[in-house]
Each structure stands twice: as C-alpha cells, then as structure tokens.
Amino acid sequence: MEFPEELKYSKEHVWLRIEGNRAVVGITDFAQEELGTIAAVELPDEGDQVEQEDSMGSIEARKTVAELYAPVTGTVLAVNEEAVDTPSLLNDDPYDGGWLLELELEDRDELKALMSADDYADYVEDKDV
Known part of the structure; x- marks a missing residue:
C-alpha cells in the first residue's frame, strides 16, 4: 500500500492534497483495499458546504456502504x-484519477488535526480499523 508523502490523512481514511487555499480530497489506498470493488459514489454538489467530521457522501462497494x-x-x-x-477509478487510481472533490478551505487550522503519511501508515498498521 502506498501513502504519498505530500498528502495529509484523516482517521476516516480520506486524503487531502493542499494547493494554496484549496484541497483536493479522495480516499486512501487502504480504504479502497478494505472496501473492495467500488460500485457507486455519492458526493455533494458544487457550491455545497461541508463541515469537518460530518458526512459528505458515501461509497458503495460489494461488501458495504461506507460514509x-x-x-x-x-x-x-x-x-x-x-x-x-x-467508480472503479477509486480502486485503480485512488490518488490521481480517483480524486473525489476539490474544496475551498474555510479554516486552515483544521489541517493540524490531520496526519502525515508516516503517521497514517502507523495508524492503519497499529489499529484494528
């Protein structure tokens, strides 16, 4: 599994690529591996507001539906x-072609709650996630 160094990671297995005051968001390699073959993705619309730690959509895989x-x-x-x-793009290319959203950041301080690639690798290794 790969976790690119330039990205930030959440405990919910979402990555962010920070570009100025914007963030490109997707699911991690670990998440797509755990979910299995992804069949459907539900995302908010352009212009919608999302709140940190709130649901912003879902991913349907063969085994489950994940928020x-x-x-x-x-x-x-x-x-x-x-x-x-x-949706199979999320399985095939989770960090490039399989990105989900681009967000305009409201509060850059929220980035402090995210993990580095090394910290995320330790997190998925040490936890029964």
Whole structure:
C-alpha cells in the first residue's frame, strides 16, 4: 500500500492534497483495499458546504456502504464526475484519477488535526480499523 508523502490523512481514511487555499480530497489506498470493488459514489454538489467530521457522501462497494466524512470544513469547488460515472477509478487510481472533490478551505487550522503519511501508515498498521 502506498501513502504519498505530500498528502495529509484523516482517521476516516480520506486524503487531502493542499494547493494554496484549496484541497483536493479522495480516499486512501487502504480504504479502497478494505472496501473492495467500488460500485457507486455519492458526493455533494458544487457550491455545497461541508463541515469537518460530518458526512459528505458515501461509497458503495460489494461488501458495504461506507460514509465519507469531511476532513475539513469548506465549499465544494469541483466534483470528479469521472469518478462518479466510473467508480472503479477509486480502486485503480485512488490518488490521481480517483480524486473525489476539490474544496475551498474555510479554516486552515483544521489541517493540524490531520496526519502525515508516516503517521497514517502507523495508524492503519497499529489499529484494528
């Protein structure tokens, strides 16, 4: 499993790529592996507001339906329609083609609650998540 160094990670297995005052958001390699084959993705619409730690959609896989929790508070600037139309992108390319949302960050201090790649790797290794 890979966890790119330049990303931040939440305990809910969501990654963020910070680009100025924006964040690109997706699920981690660990999450897609645990879920299995992803069949459907439900995401908020452009312009919607998401709140840190609140549900912002769901992912349906063969085994389960998993809630997606917002890692930060922000406004949805873009939705990856290709991932919605072809959910298997999340399995095939979770860090590039399988991104989910682009958010405008409301409070950069919320980023302090996220983990580095090394911390996230330890988290998934040490916990029965």
